[in-house]
Amino acid sequence: DSGVTQTPKHLITATGQRVTLRCSPRSGDLSVYWYQQSLDQGLQFLIHYYNGEERAKGNILERFSAQQFPDLHSELNLSSLELGDSALYFCASSPYRDYGYTFGSGTRLTVV
Amino acid sequence: AQSVTQLDSQVPVFEEAPVELRCNYSSSVSVYLFWYVQYPNQGLQLLLKYLSGSTLVKGINGFEAEFNKSQTSFHLRKPSVHISDTAEYFCAVSERTGRRALTFGSGTRLQVQP
Numbered sequence: 001d002s003g004v005t006q007t008p009k010h011l012i013t014a015t016g017q018r019v020t021l022r023c024s025p026r027s028g029d030l031s032v033y034w035y036q037q038s039l040d041q042g043l044q045f046l047i048h049y050y051n052g053e054e055r056a057k058g059n060i061l062e063r064f065s066a067q068q069f070p071d072l073h074s075e076l077n078l079s080s081l082e083l084g085d086s087a088l089y090f091c092a093s094s095p096y097r098d099y100g101y102t103f104g105s106g107t108r109l110t111v112v
Numbered sequence: 113a114q115s116v117t118q119l120d121s122q123v124p125v126f127e128e129a130p131v132e133l134r135c136n137y138s139s140s141v142s143v144y145l146f147w148y149v150q151y152p153n154q155g156l157q158l159l160l161k162y163l164s165g166s167t168l169v170k171g172i173n174g175f176e177a178e179f180n181k182s183q184t185s186f187h188l189r190k191p192s193v194h195i196s197d198t199a200e201y202f203c204a205v206s207e208r209t210g211r212r213a214l215t216f217g218s219g220t221r222l223q224v225q226p
Contacts, residue, residue: 002155033213043202043216056211090155094212101146101214105155 003027004093004104012110018079021107025072025093031055032074033094033101034066038087049074081111114139114205116217124223127195133188133220135203143205145186146214147177150200159201162186173197198224 003026034046045058049068068074119134148156160171167179204214
């Protein structure tokens with residue numbers, strides 16, 4: 001157990017639908033990062049939150065959004081889903097000014 | 113912006129043989145360097161990281177990596193591999209200042225054969 005908890009582990013949904021992926025960071029870590037892993041794109045950085053504030057955006061689609069709550073857990077919202085959104089979505093956390101990143105076990109999203 | 117190139121998509125090796133997984137990076141700023149391992153159906157686990165100091169970094173499971181600034185490389189090595197080392201290995205970089213998100217390479221699949 002890495003200390004980073006992601007739920008659900010698996011999600012199957014239809015095109016056009018909206019889903020929410022949840023991440024609880026390791027205790028004490030203020031930063032949360034979201035990544036997408038797919039066969040064709042590899043591991044792509046989506047977005048970074050630090051203590052509730054958005055810090056950086058990567059290759060995140062406009063249909064996707066995220067937020068980090070006061071208790072530091074984060075949610076990634078994916079809407080108007082397309083077949084190509086099928087991927088593994090990882091959350092990682094790190095403490096401020098320490099460049100170690102701890103990854104969760106991921107959520108496997110399948111869009112049918 | 114940074115980029116990471118992992119030169120080998122697959123590396124087959126026999127058990128107890130040495131192995132080197134190659135990683136080269138490109139960046140206009142100073143970076144930190146990482147190697148992660150991903151076992152089938154699992155998340156990414158940190159093997160080792162280079163932040164500063166000695167350019168030879170030792171990690172978990174007997175792996176080590178050497179940072180070569182002039183060649184912008186960070187190759188991963190293990191003197192003797194086990195069947196259990198079969199996994200996907202990812203090299204990654206992040207900026208020392210500014211954006212801290214990791215940029216990953218495309219991964220190298222290490223296949224250890226008996």
